Amino acid sequence: MSDWIPDITRLQEREDAEWLRVEREYCGRLLAYALRRTGDHQAAEDVVQETLLGAVRGIDDFDRRYTFEQYLFGICRNRTIDQMRRRKARTIQVSEDDEGFGGLESFAVGGETPSAIVRGRELGERARELLGTILHDWVEETWEQGEFLRLSVIEALFHGGWRNRDTWERFELRDETAVAGIKFRALKRLRQLAAVRESGSDLLALLARAEEGDHRLLDMDVQRVWSERRISCPARHWLARLAAGKLPEGPASFLRFHLEDMKCPWCTANYDDLTNPERERELMDLLRKVQESTDSVLQRRRSMESTEDE
Numbered sequence: 307m308s309d310w311i312p313d314i315t316r317l318q319e320r321e322d323a324e325w326l327r328v329e330r331e332y333c334g335r336l337l338a339y340a341l342r343r344t345g346d347h348q349a350a351e352d353v354v355q356e357t358l359l360g361a362v363r364g365i366d367d368f369d370r371r372y373t374f375e376q377y378l379f380g381i382c383r384n385r386t387i388d389q390m391r392r393r394k395a396r397t398i399q400v401s402e403d404d405e406g407f408g409g410l411e412s413f414a415v416g417g418e419t420p421s422a423i424v425r426g427r428e429l430g431e432r433a434r435e436l437l438g439t440i441l442h443d444w445v446e447e448t449w450e451q452g453e454f455l456r457l458s459v460i461e462a463l464f465h466g467g468w469r470n471r472d473t474w475e476r477f478e479l480r481d482e483t484a485v486a487g488i489k490f491r492a493l494k495r496l497r498q499l500a501a502v503r504e505s506g507s508d509l510l511a512l513l514a515r516a517e518e519g520d521h522r523l524l525d526m527d528v529q530r531v532w533s534e535r536r537i538s539c540p541a542r543h544w545l546a547r548l549a550a551g552k553l554p555e556g557p558a559s560f561l562r563f564h565l566e567d568m569k570c571p572w573c574t575a576n577y578d579d580l581t582n583p584e585r586e587r588e589l590m591d592l593l594r595k596v597q598e599s600t601d602s603v604l605q606r607r608r609s610m611e612s613t614e615d616e
Contacts, residue, residue: 339575357382433509438535440499454560465532549580
């Protein structure tokens with residue numbers, strides 16, 4: 307079983323059929339995401355419409371380093387914040403779980419010279435890209451090995467920022483030393499993966515020092531990279547199997563941790579959508595509205611492009 311992935315080229319060519327399927331596939335999970343944050347069904351529907359219109363307008367600039375779902379949820383997050391501002395919410399609380407699609411920030415800290423700050427930004431750009439790649443490689447490798455406890459522990463440490471003691475107690479490990487051992491072995495493997503990808507990089511040096519207990523790797527904002535790249539988010543069909551009670555305990559325990567302890571907003575939205583008994587009824591009117599608005603934008607875009615070609 308695999309998740310459907312839209313053809314970006316067809317979307318950029320304004321093909322109605324491809325955009326129609328996008329609407330049918332993604333409306334439910336986008337609605338679930340917006341509804342959890344606005345608490346208002348009409349406001350959530352407005353967010354979904356604005357999200358898909360934004361997706362149509364911005365598809366020419368799609369960054370293929372990310373998935374289409376990441377692209378949509380990034381727009382949805384921003385439109386949700388806009389919606390809350392329009393409602394003149396007294397405070398807008400964006401949780402750490404929701405910060406996966408902001409701009410990349412500098413790793414520079416106070417007290418550095420201007421030249422050091424510039425170098426820090428360059429290091430950050432290069433290192434983040436490689437870090438995201440090797441973290442993803444490590445998660446895939448660990449999943450295939452069936453090491454779901456190890457995966458949960460590392461997600462707690464790297465993504466959740468948990469202390470060793472909290473992690474040890476949550477997973478009922480022997481003691482904090484057991485947590486430290488799992489972390490050490492993960493860092494060692496990440497360094498090996500980094501060496502394969504790019505020998506002599508600055509990240510390799512940081513990983514080597516991290517193995518020795520140097521915490522400066524955290525200055526690279528591993529949490530941010532983990533969230534931004536959705537490093538440990540499973541494919542939707544895994545969540546569907548969890549909802550149906552058809553997963554073995556290993557992956558099921560990790561997914562429960564990912565949803566309940568890490569509170570991943572993207573996977574929670576998918577899970578809410580999959581387990582919503584009223585899904586078809588709720589989406590019927592919304593899909594009609596979305597299709598009408600996106601059809602109008604697509605027609606205008608095609609008309610403009612046709613005029614430019616003449």
